[in-house]
Amino acid sequence: MQQYNSIKVKYPGALLLFRVGDFYETFGEDAVKAAGILGIVLTKRGNGSESETALAGFPHHSLETYLPKLVRAGQRVAICDQLEDPKMTKTIVKRGVTELVTPGVSYGDNIVQQKSNNYLASVFFDKQAVGVAFLDISTGEFLVAQGSPAYADKLLQGFKPTEVIMGKRQYKAFVEEFGSHFYTYTLDEWPYTGDYAIEALLKHFEVKSLKGFGIDRLPLGIVAAGVALHYLNETEHRNLQHIANISRIEEETYMWLDRFTIRNLELVTSANEQAVTLADVLDQTATPMGARLLKRWMVMPLKHESAITERHDVVDYLYSHKDLRTELMQEIKQIGDLERLISKVGLQKANPREVIQLKRALFAVDRLKALIGGATVAALKIIADQLNSCTLIRERIDAQLNAEPPVLITKGNVIAAGVNADLDKLRKVAFGGKDYLLEIQKREADATGIPSLKIAFNNVFGYYLEVTNAHKDKVPAEWVRKQTLVNAERYITEELKEYEEQILGAEEKIHVLEARLYGELVAAVAEYIKPIQHNAQLVAKLDVLLNFALIAEKNHYVRPEINQSNALDIKGGRHPVIEQNLPIGEDYITNDVFLDSETQQIIIITGPNMAGKSALLRQTGLIVLMAQMGSFVPAKEARIGLVDKIFTRVGASDNLSSGESTFMVEMNETASIMNNLSERSLILLDEIGRGTSTYDGISIAWAIAEYLHGHPVARAKTLFATHYHELNELATSFPRIKNYNVSVKEVANKVIFLRKLVPGGSEHSFGIHVAKLAGMPPKLLQRANEILKRLEQERTGGERIKDSIKKIQKQAYQLQMFSIDDPVLVKIRDMLNNLDVNTLTPVEALMKLDEIQRLLKN
Numbered sequence: 001m002q003q004y005n006s007i008k009v010k011y012p013g014a015l016l017l018f019r020v021g022d023f024y025e026t027f028g029e030d031a032v033k034a035a036g037i038l039g040i041v042l043t044k045r046g047n048g049s050e051s052e053t054a055l056a057g058f059p060h061h062s063l064e065t066y067l068p069k070l071v072r073a074g075q076r077v078a079i080c081d082q083l084e085d086p087k088m089t090k091t092i093v094k095r096g097v098t099e100l101v102t103p104g105v106s107y108g109d110n111i112v113q114q115k116s117n118n119y120l121a122s123v124f125f126d127k128q129a130v131g132v133a134f135l136d137i138s139t140g141e142f143l144v145a146q147g148s149p150a151y152a153d154k155l156l157q158g159f160k161p162t163e164v165i166m167g168k169r170q171y172k173a174f175v176e177e178f179g180s181h182f183y184t185y186t187l188d189e190w191p192y193t194g195d196y197a198i199e200a201l202l203k204h205f206e207v208k209s210l211k212g213f214g215i216d217r218l219p220l221g222i223v224a225a226g227v228a229l230h231y232l233n234e235t236e237h238r239n240l241q242h243i244a245n246i247s248r249i250e251e252e253t254y255m256w257l258d259r260f261t262i263r264n265l266e267l268v269t270s271a272n273e274q275a276v277t278l279a280d281v282l283d284q285t286a287t288p289m290g291a292r293l294l295k296r297w298m299v300m301p302l303k304h305e306s307a308i309t310e311r312h313d314v315v316d317y318l319y320s321h322k323d324l325r326t327e328l329m330q331e332i333k334q335i336g337d338l339e340r341l342i343s344k345v346g347l348q349k350a351n352p353r354e355v356i357q358l359k360r361a362l363f364a365v366d367r368l369k370a371l372i373g374g375a376t377v378a379a380l381k382i383i384a385d386q387l388n389s390c391t392l393i394r395e396r397i398d399a400q401l402n403a404e405p406p407v408l409i410t411k412g413n414v415i416a417a418g419v420n421a422d423l424d425k426l427r428k429v430a431f432g433g434k435d436y437l438l439e440i441q442k443r444e445a446d447a448t449g450i451p452s453l454k455i456a457f458n459n460v461f462g463y464y465l466e467v468t469n470a471h472k473d474k475v476p477a478e479w480v481r482k483q484t485l486v487n488a489e490r491y492i493t494e495e496l497k498e499y500e501e502q503i504l505g506a507e508e509k510i511h512v513l514e515a516r517l518y519g520e521l522v523a524a525v526a527e528y529i530k531p532i533q534h535n536a537q538l539v540a541k542l543d544v545l546l547n548f549a550l551i552a553e554k555n556h557y558v559r560p561e562i563n564q565s566n567a568l569d570i571k572g573g574r575h576p577v578i579e580q581n582l583p584i585g586e587d588y589i590t591n592d593v594f595l596d597s598e599t600q601q602i603i604i605i606t607g608p609n610m611a612g613k614s615a616l617l618r619q620t621g622l623i624v625l626m627a628q629m630g631s632f633v634p635a636k637e638a639r640i641g642l643v644d645k646i647f648t649r650v651g652a653s654d655n656l657s658s659g660e661s662t663f664m665v666e667m668n669e670t671a672s673i674m675n676n677l678s679e680r681s682l683i684l685l686d687e688i689g690r691g692t693s694t695y696d697g698i699s700i701a702w703a704i705a706e707y708l709h710g711h712p713v714a715r716a717k718t719l720f721a722t723h724y725h726e727l728n729e730l731a732t733s734f735p736r737i738k739n740y741n742v743s744v745k746e747v748a749n750k751v752i753f754l755r756k757l758v759p760g761g762s763e764h765s766f767g768i769h770v771a772k773l774a775g776m777p778p779k780l781l782q783r784a785n786e787i788l789k790r791l792e793q794e795r796t797g798g799e800r801i802k803d804s805i806k807k808i809q810k811q812a813y814q815l816q817m818f819s820i821d822d823p824v825l826v827k828i829r830d831m832l833n834n835l836d837v838n839t840l841t842p843v844e845a846l847m848k849l850d851e852i853q854r855l856l857k858n
């Protein structure tokens with residue numbers, strides 16, 4: 001326990017798994033936690049004594065099962081192993097922590113998700129800018145960026161780190177800026193200096209300057225990156241050869257998606273667990289690394305024409321070469337997760353089966369190279385040229401490892417025959433024993449004339465000769481009797497003892513020798529980390545492009561034209577996700593959308609509830625996004641003038657948990673749009689202003705449209721869906737604002753949704769119709785219709801809406817159940833009117849309810 005305690009204090013905040021013999025044990029509070037999370041038995045040690053402590057443990061071979069559960073439950077887990085062979089020491093065995101696993105520093109197959117990266121983010125900021133580094137120890141990726149808080153925020157949203165580290169003093173500011181939904185860990189301040197960080201990076205990469213990585217001008221990013229390395233060291237991760245590169249996330253290369261857009265367009269995740277995301281529709285990649293890269297491309301679409309066209313060219317080529325596609329697919333599947341395999345080599349955690357898989361992957365890389373070498377599209381040829389066969393190492397693995405080795409090196413039979421003469425000889429001794437024993441048996445039987453003589457083995461005295469009682473007298477004098485049974489006796493001989501020692505020694509020696517040879521082989525593979533990682537990146541890229549071609553064919557997408565104009569021209573566009581999930585027999589209704597900066601910059605879309613306004617907005621955003629990530633798009637034709645930023649304010653995304661009201665969130669999001677828009681921005685606004693009173697809402701919406709139209713430098717293309725028909729008036733005074741509506745047909749008091757976008761404003765919202773579909777009481781609906789009619793009559797009579805509303809307010813609502821004159825009801829009404837819902841706590845709300853109930857009862 002002394003040893004335990006001395007180790008435990010070194011890893012504050014971590015749950016310590018303490019290896020004792022064949023078990024990992026936890027003690028005290030850790031035991032209580034572990035038992036709770038893992039559902040294992042909690043016992044006590046040192047019952048009743050002063051040192052009594054809670055205890056919970058599990059067999060060491062179950063670590064793979066239990067560790068992920070602890071980490072997923074948000075625990076930091078320190079794994080403390082026995083550092084020497086207990087047989088070799090007379091005192092207490094030496095122990096030490098060999099790894100500290102945290103949510104962001106994990107690589108176990110059972111902990112990290114195959115198809116997602118597992119990023120640790122390190123953040124460091126000053127008053128103006130934020131530096132952020134992303135490191136995935138399971139893949140070796142290491143990226144740095146520096147920019148405005150908004151840029152950092154967008155990256156954090158896109159990369160979705162499983163852990164964010166920062167200096168203790170920056171924690172509060174971090175939460176204020178980026179929210180409290182990240183798993184965070186704070187560190188002491190001392191490593192947060194430029195000097196320390198640069199030194200850590202130079203040392204790790206064994207270079208003299210950071211210039212080669214293109215990150216030397218990111219002082220804050222460098223500090224963040226240096227601390228990320230420092231943190232790996234702190235968590236006992238020392239074998240990091242696979243973190244072989246660090247690169248800058250180039251802000252100017254990628255389209256800007258604000259955090260709301262990533263969320264609102266449901267690209268990779270959705271607030272609704274059941275919802276189908278764009279990733280679900282677009283991902284049929286053949287390898288996990290392809291799936292990970294696809295996600296990256298989805299949240300970081302490109303904004304340079306040449307880079308996008310290059311991807312489209314490849315997709316186009318693969319689209320029209322179906323046979324090649326099938327062949328490529330077969331090879332890529334074989335390659336599997338090469339990226340994580342080679343990382344395991346770097347971490348010195350690759351088992352023999354994984355090294356064999358690595359070899360298979362390299363053979364497949366070779367075939368892949370040959371397959372695309374003949375392609376007539378430049379980008380594919382470049383991939384072919386860059387793929388590295390790594391012939392030497394591949395052949396070395398092939399020659400040195402058995403084709404189907406066990407997972408554990410300790411099981412033996414990993415190194416192939418013929419690799420090492422000593423090993424071959426030892427194996428003959430150890431495993432050629434059966435024949436040898438039979439030989440002895442036969443010789444002794446002949447010599448003694450005991451035909452039934454048998455050689456056998458037991459744990460007590462090893463190999464022995466067994467003689468039945470009938471032949472007892474023929475036993476030679478030099479045999480040593482060891483055991484007498486009812487009808488037989490057992491003897492050992494000098495020869496058998498010698499043989500036994502040789503075998504036991506041989507097995508031990510084989511063990512050591514195989515481990516050494518395997519270690520040498522893995523070290524040799526580690527020399528190839530860089531080329532193999534490069535292969536992995538190329539294959540992942542090919543996988544995603546191939547995937548785009550497959551999906552394009554399957555879902556009938558077309559190649560979009562990307563150009564430098566400022567126009568967005570989509571013909572027959574569809575929503576990629578909704579169209580996949582329509583009831584059978586229903587077709588998605590396609591729509592054309594045209595926007596440019598000259599004639600039609602802003603489209604006001606009105607139309608009834610449920611008409612398809614939001615779907616149209618989203619599909620326009622998604623089509624642009626898909627085009628610029630390199631995919632084909634769900635449309636009949638699409639000509640896309642490059643977009644550099646997409647902003648959305650779509651649907652109500654309540655953020656009540658962070659203490660903001662829905663309307664506040666909406667205004668935050670809209671403000672961020674107004675402050676960041678550019679000439680090439682695409683803005684999607686859905687029902688801006690509906691979270692407040694009608695007048696406030698209309699006024700804000702009106703002013704936003706005016707602002708966007710009148711912006712001195714940036715004529716951002718905007719789709720503006722609204723229920724405020726009043727906004728249709730804008731078109732009369734602003735030349736680039738146009739009215740459209742998503743049409744419906746009214747037949748015999750029923751509404752049929754046509755879902756077609758047609759020019760012109762619309763008059764009705766049919767909200768009451770939707771309320772009816774939803775099953776509102778008929779009385780209520782009837783009254784709503786009355787009010788609506790009245791309002792509409794008065795409006796067409798030329799009155800201003802405000803006056804109309806006033807009139808309506810004068811009408812008393814005829815409540816059937818009771819009269820509003822009732823003083824009790826008046827009291828309740830006043831009470832409710834005076835409540836400030838925004839500041840009310842749940843408890844206060846309950847107390848108010850209780851009060852109301854009592855008033856009514858009395």
Ligand SMILES: Nc1ncnc2c1ncn2[C@@H]1O[C@H](COP(=O)(O)OP(=O)(O)OP(=O)(O)O)[C@@H](O)[C@H]1O
Binds near residue numbers: 587755
């Ligand atoms: N073009 C279309 N073809 C087929 N179905 C569609 C189409 N557009 C929308 N839908 C279906 O109609 C539903 C309602 O669409 P959407 O949410 O876009 O309506 P809305 O006009 O934004 O309504 P509200 O004003 O009430 O928010 C969608 O969930 C979708 O299933």
